[in-house]
Amino acid sequence: xxxxxxxxxxxxxxxxxxxxxxxxFWITKxxxxxMGEAVSDYSIHVLPPVVAxxxxxxxxxxxxxxxxxxxxxxPWSYWLTVGMVGVFGTMAADVMHVALGVPYAISTTxxxxxxxxxxxxxRRLEHTLSVHDIVTPRRELLYWAAVVATFAMGTxxxxxxxxxxxxxxxxxxxxxxxxxxxxxxxxRFARWNGVFCFWFAYVVTRPLGASIADFLGKPRVxxxxxxxxxxxxxxxxxLMAALVGFMYLRAPRRQRALxxxxxxxxxx
Numbered sequence: 001x002x003x004x005x006x007x008x009x010x011x012x013x014x015x016x017x018x019x020x021x022x023x024x025f026w027i028t029k030x031x032x033x034x035m036g037e038a039v040s041d042y043s044i045h046v047l048p049p050v051v052a053x054x055x056x057x058x059x060x061x062x063x064x065x066x067x068x069x070x071x072x073x074x075p076w077s078y079w080l081t082v083g084m085v086g087v088f089g090t091m092a093a094d095v096m097h098v099a100l101g102v103p104y105a106i107s108t109t110x111x112x113x114x115x116x117x118x119x120x121x122x123r124r125l126e127h128t129l130s131v132h133d134i135v136t137p138r139r140e141l142l143y144w145a146a147v148v149a150t151f152a153m154g155t156x157x158x159x160x161x162x163x164x165x166x167x168x169x170x171x172x173x174x175x176x177x178x179x180x181x182x183x184x185x186x187x188r189f190a191r192w193n194g195v196f197c198f199w200f201a202y203v204v205t206r207p208l209g210a211s212i213a214d215f216l217g218k219p220r221v222x223x224x225x226x227x228x229x230x231x232x233x234x235x236x237x238x239l240m241a242a243l244v245g246f247m248y249l250r251a252p253r254r255q256r257a258l259x260x261x262x263x264x265x266x267x268x
Contacts, residue, residue, distance in 0.1 A: 036086015
């Protein structure tokens with residue numbers, strides 16, 4: 001490589017590895033949380049629980065490896081990983097309660113401490129928690145560690161309100177729908193810190209989406225509508241696939257041609 005080529009390479013901007021938090025991002029994130037809940041609940045009913053958890057973990061690891069090796073944000077690999085985090089995160093929270101007998105309040109607190117520890121480590125190493133700065137492999141690994149912790153904590157929190165506190169799924173939906181307005185309004189009207197508002201909303205989308213999935217799929221005797229976890233899981237998988245397809249359709253043609261024909265999706 002010539003000296004001029006080396007200089008050009010070193011000065012080229014690094015590609016983002018995760019998407020910007022646009023409206024499409026938040027819609028897809030909410031769908032992914034509900035999908036993860038429904039798929040997890042359905043899988044442990046059609047497979048032995050241990051097999052389901054092991055399969056969920058294996059698929060999560062495979063999806064994460066694929067995402068990390070992309071080196072840039074690509075919608076299909078990113079959202080596949082998010083979906084598998086949703087499934088495995090639900091299983092991780094359920095294992096603590098069902099298999100180990102840990103109360104929802106304790107598991108919620110445990111995962112909250114784990115999330116705080118990830119944030120502290122991330123901040124100490126990189127001096128930023130902004131998703132706009134995730135352009136290196138280490139930052140992306142820290143990002144995914146935080147994402148896993150938010151899903152596990154959010155699952156436990158949703159179960160705590162719906163089951164542990166006896167509120168039910170519908171009341172939980174209302175509570176978390178109101179709570180998620182706090183960072184949205186704070187960012188829009190009170191100029192709250194954007195990074196804080198992002199992660200606040202990111203955490204709350206998990207119990208909100210999980211409560212919606214449970215309300216739709218659980219039997220009426222358990223406070224749901226009784227649509228069936230399998231039906232709800234399939235519907236949410238198809239909806240999420242349609243949203244990812246929409247990201248490709250709305251992207252400018254020049255973005256699809258970046259990096260040797262690979263779409264980076266920086267606008268989605």
